Amino acid sequence: MSAHAADLTFTVKLARQAGEIITDSYEHAMRVDRKSKRDVVTDVDYRSEALVIEAIKARYPDDAILAEESGHYRRELASSAGPSGGSRTWVIDPLDGTVNYANGIPYFCVSIGLVEDGAPVVGVVLDPLRQDSFAAVADGPATLNDEPVHASEKDALGDFVLSLAIIGPGGIARERRIGREIRIPRRMGSAALSLAYVGSGRFDAMIQNGGLSLWDIAAAGLIAERGGAKVTDLDGAPWWNERRRGPTQSIVAAPPQHHGELLELLRATKTTVQTRR
Numbered sequence: 001m002s003a004h005a006a007d008l009t010f011t012v013k014l015a016r017q018a019g020e021i022i023t024d025s026y027e028h029a030m031r032v033d034r035k036s037k038r039d040v041v042t043d044v045d046y047r048s049e050a051l052v053i054e055a056i057k058a059r060y061p062d063d064a065i066l067a068e069e070s071g072h073y074r075r076e077l078a079s080s081a082g083p084s085g086g087s088r089t090w091v092i093d094p095l096d097g098t099v100n101y102a103n104g105i106p107y108f109c110v111s112i113g114l115v116e117d118g119a120p121v122v123g124v125v126l127d128p129l130r131q132d133s134f135a136a137v138a139d140g141p142a143t144l145n146d147e148p149v150h151a152s153e154k155d156a157l158g159d160f161v162l163s164l165a166i167i168g169p170g171g172i173a174r175e176r177r178i179g180r181e182i183r184i185p186r187r188m189g190s191a192a193l194s195l196a197y198v199g200s201g202r203f204d205a206m207i208q209n210g211g212l213s214l215w216d217i218a219a220a221g222l223i224a225e226r227g228g229a230k231v232t233d234l235d236g237a238p239w240w241n242e243r244r245r246g247p248t249q250s251i252v253a254a255p256p257q258h259h260g261e262l263l264e265l266l267r268a269t270k271t272t273v274q275t276r277r
Helices: 005-025 042-058 098-102 169-177 192-201 214-226 257-274
Strands: 032-034 039-043 063-068 088-096 108-118 120-125 133-138 161-165 185-188 205-212 230-232 249-254
Touching: 005 108, 005 120, 032 230, 039 042, 039 063, 039 098, 039 249, 042 088, 042 108, 063 214, 063 257, 088 098, 088 192, 098 205, 108 192, 108 214, 120 214, 133 192, 133 230, 161 169, 161 192, 169 185, 185 230, 192 205, 192 214, 192 230, 205 214, 205 257, 214 230, 214 249, 230 257, 249 257
Parallel strands: 063 088, 161 185, 161 205
Antiparallel strands: 032 039, 088 108, 108 120, 120 133, 205 249, 230 249
């Protein structure tokens, strides 16, 4: 049995409770506020996050919490000691894909991860509309609704359906160049759910060159990794780096036999774009 079995059971149940708040308000009137030029937040984000935070505080009062919306409760990662004496931090995105949600597009999720001693050890990503619960622990397999799942086993990169989001200068040209080497790219609007899809083989791989925060990847990165994917940042370094704050994270997640090929393709594409400029 996993050393984090109790934490996982708690997290799955909590994600489903938060999911009920989200589905109850889906396609109904809600308050939508602008967070930035391209991002919004709804009252549902806040209600979902409040439920998650209160439950964690009640069950694990000594654990730290890093949550997307509730900055007033944000505490430094690895700042508190858990029952085992190690540092524990819950990393929460109460509604990843809020723009989709606010527009009635059915692709969004709840993401809850637990980081212990500087590494994710529990991850749950719930698609509340489909009741798809992706989960993983650091010492166990990735699962979908309690059944083991695995990353893609396709032989040819040309058969890949890839979650692809390259932002910044030259992004469109780079996406087109990579797109020619795979079957088709997709940009779905929820990084956490797309990354969890890599762990189950629904997406063959995922590339995003920035714009991700810790709460986007804490749970889903672990799920992808435990599903058998190789997960790194854009430079091939470890994907989890809690010292990087704000939307500065990048992800390359793919089956091990294709991960290096995608990294090289991404670097070659970047070089080509820079040369043209």
